[in-house]
Amino acid sequence: DTGVSQDPRHKITKRGQNVTFRCDPISEHNRLYWYRQTLGQGPEFLTYFQNEAQLEKSRLLSDRFSAERPKGSFSTLEIQRTEQGDSAMYLCASSLKGQVDTIYFGEGSWLTVV
Amino acid sequence: GENVEQHPSTLSVQEGDSAVIKCTYSDSASNYFPWYKQELGKGPQLIIDIRSNVGEKKDQRIAVTLNKTAKHFSLHITETQPEDSAVYFCAASMGPMDSSYKLIFGSGTRLLVRP
Numbered sequence: 001d002t003g004v005s006q007d008p009r010h011k012i013t014k015r016g017q018n019v020t021f022r023c024d025p026i027s028e029h030n031r032l033y034w035y036r037q038t039l040g041q042g043p044e045f046l047t048y049f050q051n052e053a054q055l056e057k058s059r060l061l062s063d064r065f066s067a068e069r070p071k072g073s074f075s076t077l078e079i080q081r082t083e084q085g086d087s088a089m090y091l092c093a094s095s096l097k098g099q100v101d102t103i104y105f106g107e108g109s110w111l112t113v114v
Numbered sequence: 115g116e117n118v119e120q121h122p123s124t125l126s127v128q129e130g131d132s133a134v135i136k137c138t139y140s141d142s143a144s145n146y147f148p149w150y151k152q153e154l155g156k157g158p159q160l161i162i163d164i165r166s167n168v169g170e171k172k173d174q175r176i177a178v179t180l181n182k183t184a185k186h187f188s189l190h191i192t193e194t195q196p197e198d199s200a201v202y203f204c205a206a207s208m209g210p211m212d213s214s215y216k217l218i219f220g221s222g223t224r225l226l227v228r229p
Contacts, residue, residue: 004157042219043158055213091158100215101209103148103215103217105159105160107157
């Protein structure tokens with residue numbers, strides 16, 4: 001399977017703990033996106049990278065959230081001091097340089113904060 | 115910023131009938147309109163897209179139409195099958211006006227195809 005890969009698929013954590021999600025984009029896709037989706041809603045943009053540079057962050061991305069893409073390949077999204085309101089599915093997506101608007105999503109990482 | 119509204123929120127059809135889902139957008143600068151299908155517990159899957167220089171696009175049983183003047187676009191599924199049951203999302207992008215090319219999504223339509 002050469003699609004966008006996300007790990008872990010499910011995470012249950014206690015409030016106040018830190019969690020980290022990993023995303024491996026489609027090979028040679030230079031753009032990588034993070035979205036958040038809550039139940040019954042469409043995905044909402046969080047941030048994106050072009051190669052290793054993080055070029056835009058949504059106001060939804062509070063100071064407790066940090067994303068990295070150190071070598072322009074995989075990316076991590078870390079949430080510090082989790083809150084119950086952070087419970088959602090975190091979706092990673094990627095697109096190719098020549099077709100930047102055609103965005104492919106991974107299967108998502110479900111986070112439940114208890 | 116851009117806002118996308120999607121209707122209906124739920125749609126139930128008999129197998130073999132057609133289904134139509136409609137979306138409207140607010141910013142005339144939007145120029146790319148994809149549709150995604152999301153099955154339970156999975157990520158959104160791109161099923162068809164249309165750009166602002168095209169009025170209609172078809173791929174087998176799926177078609178999308180775009181009316182730039184009215185700022186709305188629609189997904190048409192013909193000869194529906196039970197496996198078409200899922201949540202469908204429309205989205206809009208203002209790239210390259212928005213260099214991120216980020217997608218703004220509608221709130222989704224839950225389609226149920228009754229056997």
